Amino acid sequence: MIYSMTGYGTSSSGIGKNKINAELKALNGKFFELKIRGLDINFNLSKTIKDYLFKTLNRGSVYLYLESSKISSQDNVSLNSAKFELLNDIVDQVNKKYKKSLNLNHLLRINDFISISPEHNISDEIILNVVKKSCKNLIRMRKIEGKSLKKDILNRIKYIDSILLIIKKTIKKDNKIRFQKYQKKIENIVNQKSFETIRLHQEIAILAEKSDVTEEIVRLTSHLNFFKSLFRQNQPVGRKLSFTLQEILREVNTLGSKASNEETTRNVIEIKEEIEKIKEQVLNIL
Template sequence: MIRSMTGFGRGHASTEDASATVEIQSTNKRHLNIFVHLPDPLPEAESDVRMQMKEAFERGQFDVNVSAELKGADTLPVDVDADAAMHHKRRLEQLAAAAQIEAPIRIDHLLEFEDIFAGEEEREAAKIQRAWPAVTQALDAAIDDLQAMRREEGDALRDDLERRTRAIDEHLDAIEARAPARVEERQAQLRDRLGALLDDEHLDADRLETEMALLADKLDVTEECVRLHSHLKMFREALDADEPSGRKLKFITQEIHREANTIGAKADDETISREAVEMKEEIEKIKEQIRNVE
């Protein structure tokens, strides 16, 4: 299964404390680049967002946009440390009991203790703690949505790549069918040219056979065709692999292009040259497509 590196995913989640929306846009990139855009008070959570993204994707450039809103408009502008407040209340009650004072503990008594109000760092940490469950749920949903789109795009890429490899197979079959006759024709032309230049009694038959053997070797594309068949087989296997195979497909395509170039250079034949050119046109289109494969 192959996946495209381009796509868009969106997720929304809501908890008792907050609601969050995450949008992810991905484009093709050789390596993994992640850009995270978080609102206040979430900048400290960027490393966690990056970690979730790295677990989900291998390659590509990602823009992750997070919006979050805390619920409860009636919350105080400062946060109260409930544990500290209860601690001081108990201490005051103990003190009142020891002094045999029966007056109740009032709020103004507790306001004397500054540590019951959370500081700036504590307030920000509390906000992150409240918002993060909604953010992580929305991020998971956005990742799932993006992966679904990348798989769908990958299926379309796979269909196109398979069609182009079949076209290369057809051109390769035509080259293999033409190659033996092309060698025989060139050998016959060599024999005719030498026969016209030399008298039959002075023609060195052994030398002629040697020259024809050298010519056949020079024109022979059997090895290139065999390697090209092998590369095409590996290409199809990479398309079926479970893991991301974009880098492997790129390498195999380079090897396919190398063999096609060699065949074209050794052609010395109109039919084979035409088939090699058309084959390389398909290879160039494959190169463009696999730039977008994860």
Template sequence: MVKSMTSFGRASNDEGSKYLFSIEMKSVNSRYLDINIKLPKNLIPLEEQIRKLINEKLNRGKVDVYINQKSYSSGEGLARLNLNLAESYYKCLLEIEEKFNVKNDITVSHIARFTDVIEIVEEEDNIEKKFEFLKPLIEEALEKMEKMRVAEGEKLKDDILLKLKDIEIFVNNIEELADAIPVTYKSKLEARIKELLDKIDIDEARIAQEAAIIADKAAVDEEIIRLKSHIDQVRKTFKETEPIGRKLDFIIQEMNREANTIASKSTDINMTNYVINIKNLIEKIREQVQNIE
């Protein structure tokens, strides 16, 4: 099954639930699976569990995950006092009083307001309970991404197969031209020699030999065979059930290599034009393959 790496998924639970969450996931193409998770501070202990769920479902792509906690029931956390930090703040205030000779109005409430002196810490049991609410939402968002990946992947597959048909037509045209190259070159060589050496006998064997040498240098039979083989490999790869993006990328590189070799051997303007069309189509396919998982 062909899957695109471009996808989006969203999920949220109903108002009135004990824990209210909304989740958004989006992915774009990437050589590897790159997961970036943004979630509230109190949910950070769940990051690895969330990452594991995504790893089990996706193979490639740059995935951005946004988890919002709309609200949560009061009293679900514990207040924790950082005495060392409170003492440090207190000493700083005393130093300010002594240094600038200002009135000391330090109270407990003043010190308690400083950052992280008193913080709310989620109880471990509550963190696990929250994951029980989060897990089905993450799975729902992933399922929506999966459906989008499959739908986009099928579109990519259909378009690539159409381009492969066009490439095949150009390859067949090149094959026909390649078969005619020795005969065409021999005729041109004979005409040119007759023009230069009027009334002088021409050594037909030598002309045939020269034509054979040129034909050998310009032979693209092997390249055509390999190019056709690569086209068949792409079609067969589309039938595989495993992720195929990297494999397709390699095959397309090999197709481009064969097209370049044919271009370097071309002695015919029509053949060169066919190769240009092939390379143009291969480049378009390569861009599409970059987005296949």
């Protein structure tokens, strides 16, 4: 099963003042990184949440926002004055030096200037449960997006296979043309009367063999088949897909450097364009 790395999930739990909302968002990332905002929670709960999300989501940049449904007048709302003043000075400097209108309101949303410590009792169990529900909703979205990514990528691979088939059909013809071209060039240089015909043909055959793309096509086909097989695995394959694409692109580049006619060159360019599109898609696969 293919999962996208991006996703979004929300959930609520509890009743009245003990109600808690959790908003979970995941973006592309090589490793797992979690940032928790909003409601102030203790270290042990924070660690438990992080361990759970790491085990469940595997990797990506994950943002969790916790919020109680209602902040009472007894809640302890505190301002991190030192951090606020520091950033306010930075905003002033940027506005003066670069003549840019930097919005402090936006920066307040992404930094821990305000912490809310509710007086009412919201147990760690309730908070953890709502995070788990949000995570399930996020995974559901990851699965839906992953299905779309898989369909798009495999369609592009199918198109690449069809182009390779065209190139395969021209190999024998290309080799013959290449042999004749080398023969003509060499015969124009050497004295045919004093040059051994057998030796000449041997040298031409060697040159033609070095330009033959059969091996590259065989390896390229093998890499493409392996790439397609990864979509049938029941584990995260994003990194394997990315690595295999590098191998595919290496063979395509070699194929392009050996291309002996305009048609093959155009086909190679077409393949490379499709690979670049696939690379962008693979970056979003878990």
